[in-house]
Amino acid sequence: MDERRTVKVSKYLSKHLRHQPERIGLTLDENGWVAVEELLRAAARHGFAFSRAELDHVVAANDKRRFTVDSGVGGGGVEGDRIRANQGHTVAVDLDLPPAEPPAYLYHGTVARVMDAIRAEGLRPMARHHVHLSPDRETATRVGARRGRPLVLTVDAGAMHRAGHVFRVSANGVWLADAVPPQFLRLRG
Template sequence: MDERRTVKVSKYLSKHLRHQPERIGLTLDENGWVAVEELLRAAARRGFAFSRAELDHVVAANDKRRFTVENGCAADGVHGDRIRANQGHTVAVDLDLPPAEPPAHLYHGTVARVMDAIRTEGLRPMARHHVHLSPDRETATRVGARRGRPLVLTVDAGAMHRADHVFRVSANGVWLADAVPPRFLLLRG
């Protein structure tokens, strides 16, 4: 599968597993899962056919590990494989991730034009369900670079946790918090 096709299928999956499943006639379950075969049929009906092999390649090759495929079994009422996005949803889903103790520091990539709001309001999820935090500066730099020249903020996750803020970690290692108040940000960039 060539790189352009991989990116195209990945973007299609992101759009429909995170933001607009109804656009292609999908209904995600409460935890964001949908049957792989249902996804493949819905995409084909909407003129964007891809194979199970292409889907498996995108899931395996995605450097951000945005998707998880889970095998179901008839005993639990799930027939065949299921897929979901690991985080970043704007549609209502409960990823059912347990609370987790974060490392002392996490990182958030952003850009200069939003720093005034961050200084005042902290980090907010905006249209998503959670604020996304990276376990290392390099990842946060790549995230921030998608929107311009990146700034990397350090989050005092240990202090937040001690102050009873809840963290969760997705299957691909992205840390999730409901919000990050300004007092827990080291704003040196």
């Protein structure tokens, strides 16, 4: 599968598994899962057909590991018969991730034009369910660079956790928090 097709299928999956499943007639379950066969049929009905092999390639090759393929409800289904996005949803789902103790520091990539709001309000999830935090500066830099010249914020996750804030970690290693108050942030110097 060529790189352009891989990116195109990945973007299609992100759009319909994170933001607009109803646009192609999908209904995600409460935890964000949908049957792979249902996804493939819906995509084909709506003019963007791709094969199970292409889907498996995108899931395996995506450097951000945005998607998970898993067995059916209760583990009784055929291996790999459900798919979901690992995080970043704007539709109502409960990823059912247990609370986890974070590392001492996490990182968030952003850009200068939003720093005044971040200094005043901290990090908020905006349209998503959670604030996304990276385990390393390099990843945060790549995330921030999608919107311009990146700035990397250091999050004192250890202090937040001790203060009672809950963290969860998605299947692809992205740390999730409901919000990050400004007192737990510092601009990487």
